[in-house]
Structure formats: structure tokens, C-alpha cells
Amino acid sequence: MNSQKTLRVGMLGCGVVGSEVARLLDANQSDLTARAGGKLVLSKVGVRNLNRSDISKELLTTDLESIVNSSDIDLIIEVIGGIEPARSLILSALKNGKSVVTANKALLAKHGGELFAAADSNGVDLYYEASVAGAIPILRPLRESLVGDHIQRIMGIVNGTTNFILTKMDESGAAFGDALAEAQALGFAEEDPTADVEGFDAAAKAAILAGLAFHTRVTDADVFREGITKITDTDVAVAKSLDLVVKLLAIAELSDGKISVRVHPTLISRSHPLASVRESFNAVFVESQSAGAMMFYGRGAGGEPTASAILGDLVAVARHRISGGLGPRESDYADLAIAPMGTTKTRYLIRLDVADRPGVLASVAQTFAKHGVSIQTVRQTGRDDAAELIVMTHRATDEALAATVAELKSLDAVKDAASVIRVEGIGA
Numbered sequence: 001m002n003s004q005k006t007l008r009v010g011m012l013g014c015g016v017v018g019s020e021v022a023r024l025l026d027a028n029q030s031d032l033t034a035r036a037g038g039k040l041v042l043s044k045v046g047v048r049n050l051n052r053s054d055i056s057k058e059l060l061t062t063d064l065e066s067i068v069n070s071s072d073i074d075l076i077i078e079v080i081g082g083i084e085p086a087r088s089l090i091l092s093a094l095k096n097g098k099s100v101v102t103a104n105k106a107l108l109a110k111h112g113g114e115l116f117a118a119a120d121s122n123g124v125d126l127y128y129e130a131s132v133a134g135a136i137p138i139l140r141p142l143r144e145s146l147v148g149d150h151i152q153r154i155m156g157i158v159n160g161t162t163n164f165i166l167t168k169m170d171e172s173g174a175a176f177g178d179a180l181a182e183a184q185a186l187g188f189a190e191e192d193p194t195a196d197v198e199g200f201d202a203a204a205k206a207a208i209l210a211g212l213a214f215h216t217r218v219t220d221a222d223v224f225r226e227g228i229t230k231i232t233d234t235d236v237a238v239a240k241s242l243d244l245v246v247k248l249l250a251i252a253e254l255s256d257g258k259i260s261v262r263v264h265p266t267l268i269s270r271s272h273p274l275a276s277v278r279e280s281f282n283a284v285f286v287e288s289q290s291a292g293a294m295m296f297y298g299r300g301a302g303g304e305p306t307a308s309a310i311l312g313d314l315v316a317v318a319r320h321r322i323s324g325g326l327g328p329r330e331s332d333y334a335d336l337a338i339a340p341m342g343t344t345k346t347r348y349l350i351r352l353d354v355a356d357r358p359g360v361l362a363s364v365a366q367t368f369a370k371h372g373v374s375i376q377t378v379r380q381t382g383r384d385d386a387a388e389l390i391v392m393t394h395r396a397t398d399e400a401l402a403a404t405v406a407e408l409k410s411l412d413a414v415k416d417a418a419s420v421i422r423v424e425g426i427g428a
Helices: 016-027 029-036 064-068 086-095 105-121 139-145 160-172 176-185 200-214 233-241 303-323 360-370 398-410
Strands: 006-012 039-046 075-078 099-102 151-157 244-255 258-269 281-288 292-299 345-354 375-381 388-393 414-423
Touching: 006 016, 006 064, 006 303, 016 029, 016 039, 016 303, 029 039, 029 303, 039 064, 039 303, 064 086, 075 086, 075 303, 086 099, 086 105, 099 105, 099 303, 105 200, 139 200, 151 200, 160 176, 160 233, 160 244, 160 281, 200 244, 200 258, 233 244, 233 345, 233 414, 345 360, 345 398, 360 375, 360 388, 360 398, 398 414
Parallel strands: 006 039, 006 075, 075 099, 258 414
Antiparallel strands: 151 244, 151 281, 244 258, 281 292, 345 388, 345 414, 375 388
């Protein structure tokens, strides 16, 4: 490769992540030049506000279309986020023969197929390692290192905000609202935390992971999603008494020739590797046919970690631009069906507020049996009006469990189904 080649980089957006990308491009330019085989020069930065002190004013423009349409720009970094104008700008860049590096998980989860097709038809790269789990190298291992294997299942903690909240609830006994307020005060949660606590962010990442793992095009609409807002300090305390911990997991698995993709609060054993992932850290646990189980762990968000992943992709696409090669393309040859959530099997922990009188346990057990849900253990706590049944099931379909809970709520002896939480990774 010609080390004298200069590649001009245009960046769309310059928030927390973009600022770090610009800083690291300048600070590490000699190393990045040696690794890429050519000099990487930040030539234009698209912003909303031109009054920036951290970026040279001659680099700034509010005309983002001029960046993707410029013949003087070779490579594009997109860190705007959201769907539009990011989608239109990336499509224009690809059609103009510019490889693109993006961290935009929401866009990829909705319109990834369209973007990959545009990259293919124009002979350029679309790289997106930073879209899932920040600096943790997980997408490239799925796309390249494990391409000779068969992935069976992925379970990931891919949202730092929810993991911070659940960690605080577990370790201090805090209520959800208090843990969320602490996360916001420390900058781990947005003022409007909906995308995180309701699971939208994790669902987009789950779609990306599932698509790579199972060579099937998966969108966020294919992902079952349930957030953590209904998890109470009582749920966390009960889990603790059973040596379990609550985590918001993104789960993608292959079963009977179909894939299920879901995001929801999940109980896992404290001996599981994911249980030890604390606060805002992320981790992805992969199970494959030949390589077995492995876990990828690290900081899943933040300016520097995400910028690190973006620059890794930038070096890769720069190498391809200089040498004339291309990276791996979208792999959707398997085209597997997405299993409906109702057919997905897992275990469940159900807390029922019940009347403390003879025959209650029998009627509850009969209801479970009627819908084909096998009970593993039952524990009763309290007496009189405060009686509670804690039921752990064997594996059952989501549809069967939902029907069971609906009928339980209609029983005179059952005052409330206080919570239903799925259980993973601790047996049949």
C-alpha cells in the first residue's frame, strides 16, 4: 500500500462521540496513518452550530449534503443518530462511491437492508462496529471470526443505563425511580430515558446481532420488547433470595429452524458470567456449536469507547480504499423465519398475591396444569391477607404462560399476579 496516499474524511455530526473521533484522529494521526496505509485527514465536519471551540472553524459546515456530495471527500463517518437525515445522507454517500462508518443502531435496525444493498451496488464498504456495545469488538467476530461456526444463541447486556439501574436496585435495594434518578444525576441516563428503560435501544442492537449471527435480515419490528419500568425492589429482593439477579437481556436464539429475538428483564443465576456485569458495562455471551461459550465484555457507551470502535472501522475501510478491496458484505442467505414470541420457550418466576386458605395452592396448580405449564417449585410466604406464592416453572411457551396468568387472575383466591419474569440459563 502507498503510505503517501491521503484520504479525506467527512464527518456528519459532532456531539460527544464525534468530538472524540475528531480529537483522536488528530492525536493519533501518525499511528492511524501507519495502520491504514495512508494519511487520514478530517476535511469537513457537519454541525448544527458553527460556534465551536474544539474544532477548527474552516472544517465546519451546516450543509451536510455538501459533504456527502463532495468529490474532495473519500470516506464518511456518520454520528448524527436517528433515522433522518442520517438515512438519506448515508445513501447519498454510498451512491457517490464513498465508504461509510456509522454508529447508528436505530437506522441499521430499520433500514439496514436498504443501506447494505446500496453499498453493494456501488462497490463500497458500510461498517458499523460502534452500533452495538461501544468499544466491545462483537460485530466483527460474528461477521468474520466465527463465520466458520454455527451460532446457537446470543444473550447480551447491551444497554448501560438499564444495567446501571438494575445494579443499584440489586446492590442497595433502591426502588426503580430512585435508581433512575441516580443514573440521571451521574450522566448514565438521559433526561428522557424512554429509549433505554423501555428497551428500544436494546431491541435495535438485538436486531443487528441476530442478523449477523443467523445470516438473516432482522429488523427492530421483529424483536419482542419489554422494558424494566415494572421491575420493583420486591422483585429484585425475591430474586436475591433465590440466588438470582435481574438483567435486561437481548436474546437471539435458533430453535427448530427459526430464530427468536427478544429483549426483556430476565432472571439469571448469580453464577452465570453475565450476572457479574455491573453498572454501565456491557457484555455479550455467545454460544456456538464448535467454539462453545464465550463472553465479550467492556464499556458499551461513552465518547471515547465509541470513538475507538469508529476509528477501528475507519482504518479498515481506508485500507480497502487504498488496496482496492472490500470488507464482508451483508450475509442474509439463510433467510430464516422469525418465530412468534408466543412459541418461544423459557422458564418463568411468577409472584401471586393470594388468600391464605385451604385449597388455594391446589387451584393454582390445576390452572398451571390445564395450560401445560409444569411447576418446578412453589414457595409460600406471609399469612392471611399478605400471603404470597412464588412459583418457578419448567420451560413453557410464552403463549401458554400468558394464558395461565390470565386465568390465575380470574380466580377468587388470587388477588393479583404481582410479577412475571422470564428465567434463562439455569436449567430445563
